Amino acid sequence: MSTRTYEPTPARRVAFLGLGVMGYPMAGHLAAAGHTVTVYNRSPAKAAQWTAEHGHAAAATPRAAATGAEIVFCCVGNDDDLRSVVLGDDGALAGMAPGAIFVDHTTASAEVARELGAAAQACGLQFIDAPVSGGNLGAISGALTVMCGGDAAAFAAIQPVAMAFSKAVTLLGESGAGQLAKMVNQIAIAGLVQGLAEAIAFGTKAGLDMKAVLGVIGKGAAQSWQMDNRGPTMIDDKFDFGFAVDWMRKDLGIALDEAKRNGARLPVTALVDQFYADIQAQGGNRLDTSSLLRRLR
Numbered sequence: 001m002s003t004r005t006y007e008p009t010p011a012r013r014v015a016f017l018g019l020g021v022m023g024y025p026m027a028g029h030l031a032a033a034g035h036t037v038t039v040y041n042r043s044p045a046k047a048a049q050w051t052a053e054h055g056h057a058a059a060a061t062p063r064a065a066a067t068g069a070e071i072v073f074c075c076v077g078n079d080d081d082l083r084s085v086v087l088g089d090d091g092a093l094a095g096m097a098p099g100a101i102f103v104d105h106t107t108a109s110a111e112v113a114r115e116l117g118a119a120a121q122a123c124g125l126q127f128i129d130a131p132v133s134g135g136n137l138g139a140i141s142g143a144l145t146v147m148c149g150g151d152a153a154a155f156a157a158i159q160p161v162a163m164a165f166s167k168a169v170t171l172l173g174e175s176g177a178g179q180l181a182k183m184v185n186q187i188a189i190a191g192l193v194q195g196l197a198e199a200i201a202f203g204t205k206a207g208l209d210m211k212a213v214l215g216v217i218g219k220g221a222a223q224s225w226q227m228d229n230r231g232p233t234m235i236d237d238k239f240d241f242g243f244a245v246d247w248m249r250k251d252l253g254i255a256l257d258e259a260k261r262n263g264a265r266l267p268v269t270a271l272v273d274q275f276y277a278d279i280q281a282q283g284g285n286r287l288d289t290s291s292l293l294r295r296l297r
Helices: 023-032 044-054 062-066 079-086 110-122 135-141 152-165 177-205 210-217 225-235 245-262 267-281 289-296
Strands: 013-017 036-040 071-074 101-104 126-129 144-148 166-171
Touching: 013 023, 013 062, 023 036, 023 044, 023 071, 023 135, 023 152, 036 044, 036 062, 071 079, 071 152, 079 101, 079 110, 101 110, 101 152, 110 126, 110 177, 126 152, 126 177, 135 144, 144 152, 144 177, 152 166, 177 210, 177 225, 177 245, 177 267, 177 289, 210 225, 225 289, 245 267, 245 289, 267 289
Parallel strands: 013 036, 013 071, 071 101, 101 126, 144 166
Antiparallel strands: none
16 A cells, blocks of 8 residues: 555545456555545455555445445446446445445446446445546556546545545546546557557667657657656566556547447547557456556567
C-alpha cells in the first residue's frame, strides 16, 4: 500500500465488491482513510487475504456486503460480471438501504450503466458509473482518475470518499457519461501507443539512440504520459507489466460497439484493435499495451 496521506473526510460505512488488481488496493485505501469497509470477492481466498492485511470484514455475497453500507463500490470484469453482483436475490441492490449509493468502477458499456442506474432508482437507490484511468500502479498509489456519470447530489456524496484512491473524481454528465468518457480515453491511448511504437521502430531502424531521441522529443510537442512512462521500456523490449492487451481489447470492443450505435467513425481504433489481436495470437494476452511494438520488429 502507498504511504500517501488522506484528506480528512467523515468516516463512512462502505462495501467494496471485487478484489482484483484494481479493487484490492482501492479497497485498501478506503480502509486506510478511516472508512469501515466490508469486502466481497468471487474467490473467498482473496477476500480472506485482504482482511488479513487490512482488518475489517468480508461477506459471502454482494448482498451481505452491501447491507448497512452507505456507499457500495465495485470493480469487476465486464457487463455480465457487473450484473451478477448488482442484480438478483444475492446482488448488492437487494441488500442496500434506501438512499444508499452504488459506485461502479468497472470499465463497462454505457448501456449497462443506464440499465443498472434505472434498476437502482426503482429500488430508491442511486447508481454512479465511475470507470477509472491510471492502471494498477495508479490504484496502488491512490492516484486514479475517475470519470463519473449520474445524479449530481449522489456524486457530491461519494466524491470525497472516492478521493481516498484518486487524484481526480469528476462528474461528466448523466448516467452512462462516465463510461463514455472512459471510451474516449481508451480511443486516445490506442492511437497514441501505436504512433509511439511506429516512431521507436522507425528510429531504431534508422540507427538512432532512441533513449536519447525520446529524451529530446519528450520535451516538445510529442511528449505524452505514454512516451514518458512506456517509451524507455518499449526500447528495452520489456512488456511484462502494466495494462494487459486482453483488457485493452475488451475496452476497445466496448468503444467500437458504442460507435456503431452513435455513428462515430473510428478507423484508427479499429485498426489498432486488430493489431492487438495480432499480439494475442502471438501469446501476448497479458503483456502491457505498449507491446504493439513487437509487431514492428
